[in-house]
Amino acid sequence: MIRIAAVGDVHLDENARGRLRPALERVGRHADVLLLSGDLTRHGTVGEMRVVAEEFSGLPVPVVAVLGNHDHHSDAVPEVTDVLHDHDIEVLEGDSVVLPIGPHRLGIAGVKGFGGGFAGKCASAFGEPEIKAFVRHTVDVADRLRKALDALDADARVALMHYAPIPETLQGEPPEIYPFLGSYLLSEAIDATDVDLAVHGHAHYGAEQGMTPAGVPVRNVAQPVIRTAFAVYSIEP
Amino acid sequence: MNESEQSRAPGHHAARLRRVLAEDSRTAELGVQITVEGAAVHLAGPVASGRHKDELDRVLREAAPEMRVYNDVWVVEADEPGSGEELR
Ligand SMILES: [Fe+2]
């Protein structure tokens, strides 16, 4: 049994320092690893990411993160990534990590993801360059996720994203904004590989539970959705 | 309806205020719900700190000084979870 703790959209800044720490100190009782599904900061500044790093470092379990759109806002992705690395927090973007958990190897592949929408109601790469660039970014990101998952040599596999791979976990959000909340291309990548669990955030008003078309469990761990410091899922490799 | 009346229609007003809260660097908030009814604007949704709730209030009052602001934003809970979910 591998126990996975996960949370996203904590949106920390100086004013919210320490708010998750009491619960995080006890994460080792609940889980073997902690995943962070992006939107760790409000503006994506180095100062805010230092608050995040202090909140999530020095824990008894390994911590693996992807960034969210808010963490990109200050155009300082390399710098904020370094802050997390300096605190032993792994940051994935189109790559993966394999962690030994007891006798098992847990593989985690991560990407930020992007919008684009879902089957039948999604954007396509047609028309103005702005639309084509938007769709191309989604296609690229989904492609990187698929390759990272494909390359994983592990007993259990998790796909970690910020944006949603399916519309089910967006239920509660206005349908008009679904194309900004995720893309079906992410779930195609998940279903093309052998994934045990997909985790995402971004949809603060969404629902926690869903499933890809091929039956892979999807969990939206945005903190306003789970309403705890983290959620915990166990998988049997 | 002329152009200035149109831009004051409740739908437009809510859309404009939603953009202000997203794009003002003090708030950078995309996650609260804004509804406008007459001269009242209502805010709801979860945020990460009490200070952030106050900031939303301040920015909104600046952007729409003629409106009454009802701020029902709450600070999201961050307690230790109960038992986890077993997936099979
Ligand atoms: Fe978020």
Ligand SMILES: [Fe+2]
């Ligand atoms: Fe987000």
